[in-house]
Amino acid sequence: MKIxxxxxxxxxxxxxxxxxxxxxxxxxxxxxxxxxxxxNKAVRRYASRFDRSSPEKLEVPxxxxxxxxxxxxxxxxxxxxxxxxxxxxxxxxxRKQREQFLDFEYEMEKGVVTGQRIxxxxxxxxxxxxxxxxxxxxxxxxLLPVFCAGVEEVFLASPPEEDGIPNRKILAAAVITxxxxxxxxxxxxxxxxxxxxxLALGTESIPSSDVVVxxxxxYVAAAKRLLFGEVGIDFxxxxxxxxxxxxxxxxxxxxxxxxxxxxxxxxxxxxDPDARARALVPSGELAEKIDDAIEKQLxxxxxxxxxxxSLESGGLIIVYGxxxxxxxxxxxxxxxxxELHVTDxxxxxxxxxxxxxxxxxxxxxxxxxxxxxxxxxxxxxxxSACFTGGLSVRHFLKTVTTLRCTSGEGFExxxxxxxILANAEGLSGHAYSAALRKA
Numbered sequence: 502m503k504i505x506x507x508x509x510x511x512x513x514x515x516x517x518x519x520x521x522x523x524x525x526x527x528x529x530x531x532x533x534x535x536x537x538x539x540x541n542k543a544v545r546r547y548a549s550r551f552d553r554s555s556p557e558k559l560e561v562p563x564x565x566x567x568x569x570x571x572x573x574x575x576x577x578x579x580x581x582x583x584x585x586x587x588x589x590x591x592x593x594x595x596r597k598q599r600e601q602f603l604d605f606e607y608e609m610e611k612g613v614v615t616g617q618r619i620x621x622x623x624x625x626x627x628x629x630x631x632x633x634x635x636x637x638x639x640x641x642x643x644l645l646p647v648f649c650a651g652v653e654e655v656f657l658a659s660p661p662e663e664d665g666i667p668n669r670k671i672l673a674a675a676v677i678t679x680x681x682x683x684x685x686x687x688x689x690x691x692x693x694x695x696x697x698x699x700l701a702l703g704t705e706s707i708p709s710s711d712v713v714v715x716x717x718x719x720y721v722a723a724a725k726r727l728l729f730g731e732v733g734i735d736f737x738x739x740x741x742x743x744x745x746x747x748x749x750x751x752x753x754x755x756x757x758x759x760x761x762x763x764x765x766x767x768x769x770x771x772x773d774p775d776a777r778a779r780a781l782v783p784s785g786e787l788a789e790k791i792d793d794a795i796e797k798q799l800x801x802x803x804x805x806x807x808x809x810x811s812l813e814s815g816g817l818i819i820v821y822g823x824x825x826x827x828x829x830x831x832x833x834x835x836x837x838x839x840e841l842h843v844t845d846x847x848x849x850x851x852x853x854x855x856x857x858x859x860x861x862x863x864x865x866x867x868x869x870x871x872x873x874x875x876x877x878x879x880x881x882x883x884x885s886a887c888f889t890g891g892l893s894v895r896h897f898l899k900t901v902t903t904l905r906c907t908s909g910e911g912f913e914x915x916x917x918x919x920x921i922l923a924n925a926e927g928l929s930g931h932a933y934s935a936a937l938r939k940a
Contacts, residue, residue: 502792504785504818507826514833522719529723532694533702540704547695548661551720553631556665559699559706561672561688569672583873584674588641588681590875595649598894606903610911616903622733624654624708625897626700628715631660631692634772635668636716641678642877643715643892648682650897655684656710658700660692693717697724701732712897716879735892739883742777743769743867744836744856746827749783750844758842759790761863763798765840766791768868770811771804779817779834781827788818828852835886838867857886908940 505513535543541559548555574581606616627643630636640657647655657675659667666672667690679686689707691699697717701724703709712733713725725734745762766778782788795812799805821827828849831839835855843849846861853859857880858870871878879892906912916938923931 502795502812502816502818504788504792504820506820507822507830510817510819510830522723525719525723526727529694529720529727532720533698533724533727536695536698536704537702540699541706544691544695544699544704544707547693548691551695552660552692553663554661554665556661556690559689559691561666561690563688565666566672566676566688569669570676572669573673580670581673581677584637584641584677585681587638587873588645588674588678590873591641591645591877592649592681594875594877595645595894598646599649599651602895602898602900606905610915612907612909612912613915614905616905618901618903620899620901621651621653622711622897622899623652624656624710625650625652625712625714626656626658626710628696628700628713628717628721629657629659629667629671630715630717630721631662631668631671632718635659635671637668637670637674638872638878639716640671640674642879644675644678644686645682646877646892646894647714647897648679648684650894652897654687654708654710656687656689656700656708658689658691658696660696661690666690694720694724697721697728701728714879714892714896733896735879735896736881736885736889737883738879739885740775740777741769741772741838741882742834742836743779743838743840744831744834745778745780745840745842746831746849747780747782747787748824748827748843750842755787755790756794758863759787759794760798761866762791762842763794765867766812766816767795767798767802767808768866769838770808770816771802772807772811774807774810774814776811777815777817778812779819779836781819781821781830783821783827785820788820791818824849825852831856835884837880837882837886838870840865840867855884855886857881857891913940 532547545555602619604618606614608614625647629639659671662668675686675688697713699707700710700713710732714735716738722737726737745765747758762780766780769778770776780791799809819830831853832855837857839856840860841849842863858876860867870876877892881889881891916935920932920935923935
């Protein structure tokens with residue numbers, strides 16, 4: 502594990518971004534063009550190349566998903582209950598989010614009433630990757646904001662396994678989530694860039710969607726980037742990351758704090774060799790203790806190989822002197838997850854500007870946000886927290902504006918201003934349209 506001071510960090514820091522890859526983009530452009538032209542045929546052809554199987558029927562019968570749900574309920578009731586609890590928390594959080602988006606009308610001048618309406622998109626699709634770790638938690642995280650936004654048509658796609666259907670836990674989580682939300686869903690067995698293209702463009706059997714969201718590999722990310730404009734997306738995801746900030750309170754029990762920080766860094770690092778786990782600490786002693794704790798914990802971890810690769814290539818412990826230094830570095834890194842293992846987190850909040858999700862206090866571990874606390878784990882990566890937040894109901898809502906005018910003094914002032922501005926810009930047709938409405 503690399504341990505450095507603030508000056509060393511500032512002199513060597515480079516953004517770790519999800520950069521365009523010409524070779525990947527070329528492959529994905531070919532896939533999109535083929536799906537656009539050939540539809541299901543292209544989806545199946547690329548499935549035979551990239552997925553574990555290429556099912557003849559892309560849509561998964563709901564009876565199969567219900568069987569997967571029942572298998573989990575009988576075979577792993579503890580997991581079943583955990584998904585139910587997590588989904589209910591996420592639903593409650595999403596409903597609270599939805600309440601913040603309100604319709605209104607506001608009288609700008611007498612006779613000039615402006616307003617806004619919040620309208621859900623008509624259709625949305627969620628992509629859930631398979632791979633080494635099928636992320637069935639992503640099913641809940643992505644579907645519930647869609648449902649709570651009020652979207653009518655909802656689709657889910659996930660890569661088929663050898664038997665031609667997606668991972669059973671993903672299917673079970675999808676059914677549990679729809680039951681918690683009291684909604685319905687169509688599921689498709691398809692993965693990769695071809696799935697994103699099919700969901701965005703539509704095929705003979707797959708409806709096109711207004712918005713496509715969800716994580717995925719570099720091919721999925723490239724497909725979302727290339728199709729943006731024809732379809733709405735959440736954002737382009739890069740490698741996952743965490744920044745953990747500790748203050749002098751850690752000196753009260755250095756060993757315990759080091760153990761917690763090490764565990765949270767490893768939890769991030771085990772995602773992928775490209776994942777980035779970093780810590781900001783007030784002393785070299787704590788930094789060394791964290792490094793030692795990481796080694797001890799890795800020795801017991803089944804995912805140690807991946808975690809070690811990540812920590813060796815991008816893991817970082819930065820020793821800072823003053824709070825303002827730590828805050829400055831946190832705002833530069835703009836982490837996906839920002840944990841504050843500090844005495845008074847509320848004192849830090851107003852100064853922290855760039856993060857995907859904020860975890861306040863040592864008990865508020867990222868893993869709770871990843872799974873069960875109710876907040877969303879689909880968050881901006883690669884420093885994109887500088888300009889966007891995480892997935893929420895807002896991704897599936899349109900804010901549209903309204904204008905309602907009646908004659909009177911206020912209307913005449915507004916109409917006259919429009920006529921003057923239009924003439925000044927040389928748009929005489931605009932000016933005439935305004936002039937016609939003169940009382």
